[in-house]
Amino acid sequence: MGLRATLDFLLYDWLEVQALNARPRFADHSRETFDAVLDTCERIAREKYAPFNRTVDTEEPRFDGEKVILPACTHAARLAYAESGMLGAAQDYDIGGMQLPYVLEAAANSFFAAASVSIGSNMLTSGNASALMAHGSALQKQVFALNEFNGRWAGTMCLSEPQAGSSLSDIATRATPDGAGAQDDALGPRFRLKGHKMWISSGDHELTENIVHLVLAKIPDAEGRLPPGVKGISLFIVPKHLVDTEGRLTGERNDVALAGLNHKLGWRGTTNTLLNFGEGRYPVRGAAGAIGYLVGAPGQGLQCMFHMMNEARIAIGMAATMLGLAGYYASLDYARERPQGRPTGAGGKDVTRPQVRIIDHADVRRMLLAQKSYGEGALALNLYCARLVDEQHTGQGEAADEARLLLEVLTPIAKSWPSEFCLEANSLAIQIHGGYGYTRDFQVEQYWRDNRLNMIHEGTHGIQAMDLLGRKVRMEGGRGLQLLAARIEAGIAAAAATPGLDAEAAALADALQQALGATDAAWATGEPGEALANAVPYMQALGHVVLAWMWLDVARAALRGDGAQPANAGRLAAARYFFRYELPRIGAWLKVVRERDLTCAEMDESGF
Numbered sequence: 001m002g003l004r005a006t007l008d009f010l011l012y013d014w015l016e017v018q019a020l021n022a023r024p025r026f027a028d029h030s031r032e033t034f035d036a037v038l039d040t041c042e043r044i045a046r047e048k049y050a051p052f053n054r055t056v057d058t059e060e061p062r063f064d065g066e067k068v069i070l071p072a073c074t075h076a077a078r079l080a081y082a083e084s085g086m087l088g089a090a091q092d093y094d095i096g097g098m099q100l101p102y103v104l105e106a107a108a109n110s111f112f113a114a115a116s117v118s119i120g121s122n123m124l125t126s127g128n129a130s131a132l133m134a135h136g137s138a139l140q141k142q143v144f145a146l147n148e149f150n151g152r153w154a155g156t157m158c159l160s161e162p163q164a165g166s167s168l169s170d171i172a173t174r175a176t177p178d179g180a181g182a183q184d185d186a187l188g189p190r191f192r193l194k195g196h197k198m199w200i201s202s203g204d205h206e207l208t209e210n211i212v213h214l215v216l217a218k219i220p221d222a223e224g225r226l227p228p229g230v231k232g233i234s235l236f237i238v239p240k241h242l243v244d245t246e247g248r249l250t251g252e253r254n255d256v257a258l259a260g261l262n263h264k265l266g267w268r269g270t271t272n273t274l275l276n277f278g279e280g281r282y283p284v285r286g287a288a289g290a291i292g293y294l295v296g297a298p299g300q301g302l303q304c305m306f307h308m309m310n311e312a313r314i315a316i317g318m319a320a321t322m323l324g325l326a327g328y329y330a331s332l333d334y335a336r337e338r339p340q341g342r343p344t345g346a347g348g349k350d351v352t353r354p355q356v357r358i359i360d361h362a363d364v365r366r367m368l369l370a371q372k373s374y375g376e377g378a379l380a381l382n383l384y385c386a387r388l389v390d391e392q393h394t395g396q397g398e399a400a401d402e403a404r405l406l407l408e409v410l411t412p413i414a415k416s417w418p419s420e421f422c423l424e425a426n427s428l429a430i431q432i433h434g435g436y437g438y439t440r441d442f443q444v445e446q447y448w449r450d451n452r453l454n455m456i457h458e459g460t461h462g463i464q465a466m467d468l469l470g471r472k473v474r475m476e477g478g479r480g481l482q483l484l485a486a487r488i489e490a491g492i493a494a495a496a497a498t499p500g501l502d503a504e505a506a507a508l509a510d511a512l513q514q515a516l517g518a519t520d521a522a523w524a525t526g527e528p529g530e531a532l533a534n535a536v537p538y539m540q541a542l543g544h545v546v547l548a549w550m551w552l553d554v555a556r557a558a559l560r561g562d563g564a565q566p567a568n569a570g571r572l573a574a575a576r577y578f579f580r581y582e583l584p585r586i587g588a589w590l591k592v593v594r595e596r597d598l599t600c601a602e603m604d605e606s607g608f
Contacts (some may be wrong), residue, residue: 014557041108048077049115056269082151106386113322118269123315128155135304153210158197175217192289194278203273204258211240235301236292255290257281266449313415320454321378324422327429327447328371335359369577371425378418380550409480412464417543419454465535518590530596537589551575
């Protein structure tokens with residue numbers, strides 16, 4: 001059973017996304033149109049991406065001093081993707097979109113992440129354009145967002161700086177009004193930006209005629225001082241090439257210079273850059289600084305950018321998931337073909353008998369089941385979150401608000417849990433291959449290298465954990481966590497009434513209470529330093545509780561069909577594995593959370 005069969009089951013048998021077609025926004029669609037989109041993306045991924053995954057890993061981007069050079073296969077893949085319409089798949093018809101449900105867009109894009117994640121990293125362009133659609137002016141949407149959705153231009157987001165990393169309050173890029181005051185250009189209030197941005201994915205290339213950078217910067221006060229903290233951060237559109245109000249290139253290069261390429265462990269097919277804004281390499285219109293157009297109100301930059309980042313975080317979770325599944329499928333094929341060892345019977349091994357395939361060994365099956373439970377469980381979680389996005393935007397009243405709240409709580413988990421445990425799946429895929437897995441003769445080592453990034457970018461693992469325990473489970477008086485608990489309890493009740501799932505239902509009920517109790521205990525003293533000292537173990541534990549809920553619900557869907565059918569029997573086995581081998585791990589994680597253990601926080605630096 002491959003990715004397509006798993007997607008079909010999760011979309012149609014579990015989430016029943018075909019029911020969305022009853023909503024006015026999606027009324028023109030049917031399962032047939034959904035399948036056609038999946039077919040198209042699966043074909044493009046198979047033909048334009050998968051055959052070149054190793055190529056883009058070995059032929060890294062090169063900078064010749066003027067431009068970035070990428071392999072021809074990257075240009076062809078990007079063109080095929082843009083021509084498919086997937087950059088604007090969920091957008092309105094009147095701007096050239098397909099008005100697809102976001103859950104279908106996420107599912108269709110999964111093929112590209114599985115085929116070659118570093119070729120298929122188009123998420124920033126879609127996220128950039130979506131942020132502009134939410135917060136930009138009418139002309140900013142028309143000129144910049146629509147030209148990103150149609151594939152003519154690409155987009156980035158520029159947050160981190162060399163000296164600040166993830167600490168956005170410490171960014172030093174400054175934006176000063178272009179003239180005596182904030183001179184109003186038709187494209188928005190015009191500013192001059194100076195500063196440096198680091199780790200910018202797709203920050204420079206020749207794949208499109210223009211690149212639209214969304215840049216976080218601070219507007220200095222009358223004395224030239226930058227406002228402290230994050231409240232003074234604003235968002236600016238800084239195009240690589242300047243354009244007019246019709247979206248035509250003016251022929252002027254903006255003062256955005258590529259300072260260098262970062263040479264990475266994985267995702268080598270994607271350019272990753274250090275960009276200098278306003279250094280004077282490309283003087284523009286007789287003044288210093290890169291020209292940028294303010295998006296939204298001054299000081300509201302993070303609010304605007306986080307619209308993009310939340311979508312990006314779900315996409316990162318999906319990318320991690322797909323890499324985990326790619327490794328799983330590769331190691332499954334290998335285990336079915338590789339002969340090694342002999343079965344152990346009552347009298348020990350009989351060396352006169354033929355060797356068996358390694359899949360016949362119990363420990364190899366353990367490693368395969370672990371990968372399956374991580375990968376397919378994470379896929380269920382990410383599709384569930386994507387379905388919540390549709391509910392938030394097209395649901396009515398209370399349902400839409402509940403979807404918003406659930407997304408707030410689940411997004412850190414949807415990004416970080418797959419990033420950690422699907423990376424572990426990739427490690428197990430290497431282990432199943434043995435020594436061969438450690439060589440470049442097989443792709444599993446590349447899957448691991450590519451996946452290692454996902455615990456870092458779009459908010460590191462530790463930052464996501466502190467966001468979850470420090471903010472998300474406490475926001476609005478804890479209403480989001482209460483809502484999540486109620487959803488899980490409803491799933492427990494349904495499973496308890498399903499023959500064969502009563503033990504799993506009881507185990508999840510106990511795990512949920514452990515997690516809720518640890519949440520309260522972590523904050524019992526009200527001291528953030530104590531509560532957040534073990535935020536990562538908390539996220540691991542709550543993530544396991546959420547994944548157990550996903551698997552319990554998926555198991556119910558499998559039993560609604562033919563439970564003896566091989567694919568459904570496999571799902572039930574993966575669910576049992578997760579409950580018996582994985583869910584019990586939360587005890588150790590929650591113990592240090594509950595006790596507010598300060599072993600790590602209080603370690604004296606000299607002892608290291």
